[in-house]
Amino acid sequence: MALACGVSVANVYFPQALTPLIADGLGITPSAAAGVATVTQLGYAAGIFLLVPLGDRLPRRPLITVLLVVTACALLAAGLAPAAGCLLAADAVIGIATVVPQLLLPMAAGLVAPDRRGSVIGTLQGGLIGGILLARTFGGVLGEHLGWRSPYLVAAALTAVLALVLGVTLPAGAPAVRDRYPALLLGTVRMVRTEAGLRRSAFCQAALFGAFSAAWTALALLITGPRYRMDAQTVGVLALIGAVSMFCAPAAGRWVDRRGADRVNAWCVTATLAAAGVLAAGAVGGAVGLAALTLGLLLLDVAVQCSQVANQARIFALRPEARSRLNTAYMTCSFLGGSAGSWLSVRAYALAGWPGVCVLIALAAALAPGALLGLFAGRRRGPRPEDPSSPPTVAPRTGSPR
Known part of the structure; x- marks a missing residue:
C-alpha cells in the first residue's frame, strides 16, 4: 500500500519536469506547456473533494482498482497525444483519478488496532513522500533520454500493473454508509463544523503547510536573485533534502502511538518556528547562507511531514464510518493553506x-491552533480525553477487583 501511494502520487508531479520538452515536442510556448502541470494539480484537488468521499459509500477495493485503470488509460492517452489540447484533457483526467493515496490512508487506518494506527499511517506517508521526491527525477531523466512521451507510457504500464496487484491483494470490505452522493459531499463540509478534532487537525496542518509552501515558493526568487545568482537547478538539488522526511514519517507514527498526536504537533510547531529563524540567516548569502537554507528547509520539511502523520492519526480515530470524508475535509483545508502560503510569500518577498x-x-x-497548549496540558494532566489519538491511560490496580 505504501508503494501504491508513491507510484500513484508520482503521476501528479512528474509532468512538472517535462515542461520544456513538451514545448519543443508539440511546438507550443513554454507557458502553454506549463499549463499541463497546472491542470494536473487542479484535477488532483478536484478529485480529492469529489471522489475521496466515495470511499465511505463504495467498497474501496473495486473503487481503487477502477481509479487506477482510469489513470493508466489517461496516462496512455497523454503519451500518445497528438496535440496540446488532447494532452491537457488527458492530464486533467490523470489528476482527478490519481486520488488513490487518499483512499488507501483511511483504509489502512481501519485495518489495524488503534495503538498501531500512527505507525501504519507513517509508513504509507513515507511511501507518499518518496513518490513525490522521485517523480521529478523519473520524469526528467526518462524525458531527456527517450523523449517527453516516455514517462507517460512507462507510468501507464506501472499503474496498470498496480491496478492488477491491488485488485487481488487488497482486503474486501463493506461500505460504511448508504448515503447518496450529494449527502456525502454535504456531510464532508458539515464535519468541519461539527468535529472539533477535525478542525484542530485541519487548521494546524493548513498553517504549517502554508509555511512550507511559502518557503519553497520564495526560495526560487532568492536563489536566482542577486544574492546568490544561481539557476533553478539549485532549487531542485535543495529539494532532495526532503528525502530525510521519508524516513522520519514512520518514526513520527510510532511516536504518535506512544505519546499522542498533541505532543507530535507541539514538536512540529516548535521546529517550524526554529526553521524560520534558521532560514532567516539565508539572507546573508554565500556559503553560510546556503548552509542555513539547507538546514532550515530540512527542519521545515521534517516538521510538516511529521505533523501530517499526527493530524491524520487524530482524524482517523474520530469516526470510523466516515474516514474518507474526514480525510477529504482535512486535505482540502491543507491545500487551501498551502495555496494561501504561496500567494502571500510572493507578496512578502516583494515588500520585505x-x-x-x-x-x-x-x-x-x-497560528497552528492548540498544538503548544496540548503539550503543556499533556504534561500537567496526561493525554487530553477529547483527543482520540492520545494513548490510553491505565487505571492503577487496587487490592480487590471491581
Whole structure:
C-alpha cells in the first residue's frame, strides 16, 4: 500500500519536469506547456473533494482498482497525444483519478488496532513522500533520454500493473454508509463544523503547510536573485533534502502511538518556528547562507511531514464510518493553506525580501491552533480525553477487583 501511494502520487508531479520538452515536442510556448502541470494539480484537488468521499459509500477495493485503470488509460492517452489540447484533457483526467493515496490512508487506518494506527499511517506517508521526491527525477531523466512521451507510457504500464496487484491483494470490505452522493459531499463540509478534532487537525496542518509552501515558493526568487545568482537547478538539488522526511514519517507514527498526536504537533510547531529563524540567516548569502537554507528547509520539511502523520492519526480515530470524508475535509483545508502560503510569500518577498518571508513562516506556525497548549496540558494532566489519538491511560490496580 505504501508503494501504491508513491507510484500513484508520482503521476501528479512528474509532468512538472517535462515542461520544456513538451514545448519543443508539440511546438507550443513554454507557458502553454506549463499549463499541463497546472491542470494536473487542479484535477488532483478536484478529485480529492469529489471522489475521496466515495470511499465511505463504495467498497474501496473495486473503487481503487477502477481509479487506477482510469489513470493508466489517461496516462496512455497523454503519451500518445497528438496535440496540446488532447494532452491537457488527458492530464486533467490523470489528476482527478490519481486520488488513490487518499483512499488507501483511511483504509489502512481501519485495518489495524488503534495503538498501531500512527505507525501504519507513517509508513504509507513515507511511501507518499518518496513518490513525490522521485517523480521529478523519473520524469526528467526518462524525458531527456527517450523523449517527453516516455514517462507517460512507462507510468501507464506501472499503474496498470498496480491496478492488477491491488485488485487481488487488497482486503474486501463493506461500505460504511448508504448515503447518496450529494449527502456525502454535504456531510464532508458539515464535519468541519461539527468535529472539533477535525478542525484542530485541519487548521494546524493548513498553517504549517502554508509555511512550507511559502518557503519553497520564495526560495526560487532568492536563489536566482542577486544574492546568490544561481539557476533553478539549485532549487531542485535543495529539494532532495526532503528525502530525510521519508524516513522520519514512520518514526513520527510510532511516536504518535506512544505519546499522542498533541505532543507530535507541539514538536512540529516548535521546529517550524526554529526553521524560520534558521532560514532567516539565508539572507546573508554565500556559503553560510546556503548552509542555513539547507538546514532550515530540512527542519521545515521534517516538521510538516511529521505533523501530517499526527493530524491524520487524530482524524482517523474520530469516526470510523466516515474516514474518507474526514480525510477529504482535512486535505482540502491543507491545500487551501498551502495555496494561501504561496500567494502571500510572493507578496512578502516583494515588500520585505527573504526576511519578510521568514516572518511569514513564523506567523503561520504561530497560528497552528492548540498544538503548544496540548503539550503543556499533556504534561500537567496526561493525554487530553477529547483527543482520540492520545494513548490510553491505565487505571492503577487496587487490592480487590471491581
